[in-house]
Amino acid sequence: MGMTMTQKILAAHAGLDSVTAGQLIEAKLDLCLGNDITAPVAINEFERSGATRVFDRTRIALVMDHFTPNKDIKAAQQVKRTREFAGKYDIVNFFDVGRMGIEHALLPEQGLVGPGDCIIGADSHTCTYGALGAFSTGVGSTDLAAGIATGKTWFKVPSAIKVELKGALRPFVSGKDVILHLIGTIGVDGALYRSLEFVGEGVKSLSMDDRLCIANMAIEAGAKNGIFPVDETTLAYCKDRFQRELRVFEADEDAVYDETVVIDLDTLRPTVAFPHLPENTKTIDECAGAVEIHQVVIGSCTNGRIEDMRAAAEVLRGRKVADSVRCIIIPATQEIWKQSMHEGLFDIFIDAGAVVSTPTCGPCLGGHMGILAQGERAVSTTNRNFVGRMGHVDSEIYLASPYVAAACAVTGTLTDPATL
Amino acid sequence: MIAQGFVHKYGDNVDTDVIIPARYLNTSKHEELAAHCMEDIDTEFVNKVKQGDIMVAGKNFGCGSSREHAPIAIKASGISCVIASTFARIFYRNAINIGLAILECDEAASAIEAGHEVKVDFDTGVITDLTTGATYQAQPFPPFIQNIIEKGGLLSSISERL
Numbered sequence: 329m330g331m332t333m334t335q336k337i338l339a340a341h342a343g344l345d346s347v348t349a350g351q352l353i354e355a356k357l358d359l360c361l362g363n364d365i366t367a368p369v370a371i372n373e374f375e376r377s378g379a380t381r382v383f384d385r386t387r388i389a390l391v392m393d394h395f396t397p398n399k400d401i402k403a404a405q406q407v408k409r410t411r412e413f414a415g416k417y418d419i420v421n422f423f424d425v426g427r428m429g430i431e432h433a434l435l436p437e438q439g440l441v442g443p444g445d446c447i448i449g450a451d452s453h454t455c456t457y458g459a460l461g462a463f464s465t466g467v468g469s470t471d472l473a474a475g476i477a478t479g480k481t482w483f484k485v486p487s488a489i490k491v492e493l494k495g496a497l498r499p500f501v502s503g504k505d506v507i508l509h510l511i512g513t514i515g516v517d518g519a520l521y522r523s524l525e526f527v528g529e530g531v532k533s534l535s536m537d538d539r540l541c542i543a544n545m546a547i548e549a550g551a552k553n554g555i556f557p558v559d560e561t562t563l564a565y566c567k568d569r570f571q572r573e574l575r576v577f578e579a580d581e582d583a584v585y586d587e588t589v590v591i592d593l594d595t596l597r598p599t600v601a602f603p604h605l606p607e608n609t610k611t612i613d614e615c616a617g618a619v620e621i622h623q624v625v626i627g628s629c630t631n632g633r634i635e636d637m638r639a640a641a642e643v644l645r646g647r648k649v650a651d652s653v654r655c656i657i658i659p660a661t662q663e664i665w666k667q668s669m670h671e672g673l674f675d676i677f678i679d680a681g682a683v684v685s686t687p688t689c690g691p692c693l694g695g696h697m698g699i700l701a702q703g704e705r706a707v708s709t710t711n712r713n714f715v716g717r718m719g720h721v722d723s724e725i726y727l728a729s730p731y732v733a734a735a736c737a738v739t740g741t742l743t744d745p746a747t748l
Numbered sequence: 749m750i751a752q753g754f755v756h757k758y759g760d761n762v763d764t765d766v767i768i769p770a771r772y773l774n775t776s777k778h779e780e781l782a783a784h785c786m787e788d789i790d791t792e793f794v795n796k797v798k799q800g801d802i803m804v805a806g807k808n809f810g811c812g813s814s815r816e817h818a819p820i821a822i823k824a825s826g827i828s829c830v831i832a833s834t835f836a837r838i839f840y841r842n843a844i845n846i847g848l849a850i851l852e853c854d855e856a857a858s859a860i861e862a863g864h865e866v867k868v869d870f871d872t873g874v875i876t877d878l879t880t881g882a883t884y885q886a887q888p889f890p891p892f893i894q895n896i897i898e899k900g901g902l903l904s905s906i907s908e909r910l
Contacts, residue, residue, distance in 0.1 A: 365773045365817075369817070394773075402774035406775075406776070452813045454814075466814040467814060467841060468815075468816035468841060468846075469816040470816060474902065516808060517836070520808065550808060550811065550837070694769065694770050695771070712763075712765065715763075717765045
């Protein structure tokens with residue numbers, strides 16, 4: 329029986345010729361990731377287990393991105409604990425303020441993850457690296473601790489949903505609209521325990537930033553991972569970045585999928601997910617003008633990359649953020665920050681009345697740098713709109729692309745960027 | 749292994765942000781996390797919950813972030829077992845790894861109501877609603893998973909082998 333792309337990567341990392349859905353395997357890990365929230369818990373577990381060494385000091389990434397620059401004393405203590413652990417074990421890829429970026433933008437950019445890899449991260453959006461043709465999934469801190477100690481973990485081999493992409497995206501429509509549309513179609517548990525494998529001629533029209541955004545939110549459909557085939561776009565992205573041997577896996581022609589979902593990219597419209605679940609989607613045509621907005625956030629591991637900054641600038645150029653709106657823009661890494669600055673995007677943002685922040689996950693999870701008060705509504709390019717996610721339990725989050733979010737900042741309500 | 753207690757009931761898609769809001773993730777101390785467990789959907793939970801109580805919920809319990817703080821907060825609040833129609837996969841793995849007993853049973857999750865007294869036998873997977881007398885069959889955990897839960901988590905269970 330044929331294997332999916334995910335199954336082939338898992339088989340290779342388990343040293344097996346083939347695997348089938350449901351099989352329990354032990355796989356070798358190419359990289360283990362933790363951040364300032366999850367690493368301290370993993371370090372506690374690592375030390376409690378009696379472990380005295382890490383499996384490979386070059387294959388552990390610790391990124392201080394969630395509550396940094398430290399938002400309070402407790403957050404500072406957690407970063408300090410992680411910094412000391414990184415020092416003790418001489419961890420090569422420890423990223424502190426000044427070098428850090430949002431982990432899922434930073435690791436691909438720095439070439440620490442790439443095609444054919446098997447990766448775990450104690451952060452649910454670790455599934456992002458599937459955009460590069462890697463098997464990559466989120467785990468908890470205990471699994472991270474065991475991974476750091478042994479370089480291995482166990483997996484139940486997933487079955488898969490095939491997502492066939494046709495055509496090409498229209499202006500002002502982006503990867504964010506693809507993934508919101510998919511989650512709206514199959515639901516927040518539509519891919520529970522399974523892979524989302526993106527295939528079809530439509531893939532080639534998607535930029536790497538679009539793919540990273542789409543794979544990033546696979547978890548929001550409950551998926552174990554999301555994955556794209558490796559093509560010229562992938563190889564061009566990895567060239568001069570990816571530092572290890574690149575391995576290209578392809579799904580077998582007779583691979584078995586649980587079901588197929590077809591998405592026609594030509595007909596996709598800008599899409600907004602209403603509170604309080606990412607599956608509550610409407611096209612902008614169904615909801616333009618529906619609600620008043622108080623804050624716009626453009627950034628995060630989902631949409632803080634250079635194309636996202638350019639999209640926001642395209643909409644904000646020569647326009648003003650509405651008086652009633654705070655518009656917060658967060659380039660995800662130092663490299664993206666510099667690039668945005670050199671391209672003059674910051675002039676556009678600042679002239680429009682937006683603020684530009686240092687890289688941080690901050691407001692996405694209600695940490696800092698943009699917390700909502702009672703009754704406030706945000707349009708955000710982040711990934712979750714759960715109750716209380718960005719602040720007060722009675723605040724609301726509307727998820728959208730950078731194009732749509734920037735347009736909403738200008739008008740103060742849900743807006744189709746094409747109508748400005 | 750047996751769990752017995754009174755039921756706290758919730759709906760579908762209970763996410764990790766409501767189980768333990770991120771604003772409290774600047775600590776990993778179990779008792780501090782437990783003090784804020786469920787507060788964004790049930791402000792009374794921390795006052796009502798008693799040692800050994802059982803949580804019952806609908807589908808996709810624990811969806812969202814990978815924060816292990818979520819099952820830790822539930823366990824530290826005194827909950828002895830979570831019964832749900834389905835669990836989100838990272839939460840499922842985390843719960844076992846930290847030694848929080850969880851069972852998937854759609855029938856029990858639908859029928860059992862808040863305030864009922866429920867007994868769970870982990871060896872057989874039988875869930876008994878002591879208030880109504882009804883019984884439900886869940887898939888019992890294999891012995892190695894039961895061992896992880898009894899030892900209080902994955903690392904505790906393997907540390908004797910390290």
